[in-house]
Amino acid sequence: MKFFVDTASLDEIREANDMGVLDGVTTNPSLMKKEGDVDFHERIFEICELVDGDVSAEVTATDFDGIMEEAHTLAKIHDNVVVKVPLILDGIKALNALRDEGIPTNCTLCFSPTQALIAAKAGATYISPFMGRVDDISSDGLNLVQQVVEIYDNYGYETEVLAASIRHPMHVVECARMGVDVATMPLDVIKKLLHHPLTDSGLERFLDDWADYQNQQKEAAAA
Ligand code: G3P
Numbered sequence: 423m424k425f426f427v428d429t430a431s432l433d434e435i436r437e438a439n440d441m442g443v444l445d446g447v448t449t450n451p452s453l454m455k456k457e458g459d460v461d462f463h464e465r466i467f468e469i470c471e472l473v474d475g476d477v478s479a480e481v482t483a484t485d486f487d488g489i490m491e492e493a494h495t496l497a498k499i500h501d502n503v504v505v506k507v508p509l510i511l512d513g514i515k516a517l518n519a520l521r522d523e524g525i526p527t528n529c530t531l532c533f534s535p536t537q538a539l540i541a542a543k544a545g546a547t548y549i550s551p552f553m554g555r556v557d558d559i560s561s562d563g564l565n566l567v568q569q570v571v572e573i574y575d576n577y578g579y580e581t582e583v584l585a586a587s588i589r590h591p592m593h594v595v596e597c598a599r600m601g602v603d604v605a606t607m608p609l610d611v612i613k614k615l616l617h618h619p620l621t622d623s624g625l626e627r628f629l630d631d632w633a634d635y636q637n638q639q640k641e642a643a644a645a
Pocket of ligand 1: 428448449450552554555586587588606
């Protein structure tokens, strides 16, 4: 399972990268807004230079020509760029055209299995079902991802399932059990994956006992 970090913050990306478990990055316009006064294209280039993996950069045009123009500009920034395209009619047309041009894509804002099916037929490199946002409206984000995985498996679609809008470690566990290809998550969730209170208390006890043992050794040597 690949881990992507869902952020446009260089500090967060560095921190995730330093753990040695990072396979890529996803960004979106809302994550860019959080960064304040930074140039979008420059930031995408900086991220690509930091990370050895795919970096999703999103178009903001909603018409075919506009999406294609932005996609070409983004793809020129760096070889790691994956163009993020919204799951709308003109987006689907653009996915087809970008596939023909060999430009990798991440089809975003997927909330139903029918949308995921269309994206796969259009040749998206990745499909991004938004788990957390489905949960937010009292529906079942896990069930959405499960249906997408099943449909893709049935037909051997090459589009990779990139679970997005992940909010907590159990989302990641369930995705891993379903065989999802990629999980993109905030740095905070990546860090939470390694925490266990029994590890903390167990380590504390080992270190205390080690200190006691060393004191015993010293006392024995002095006697
Ligand atoms: O990258 C898109 C997705 O992960 C957004 O997550 O938490 O804003 O629903 P969220």
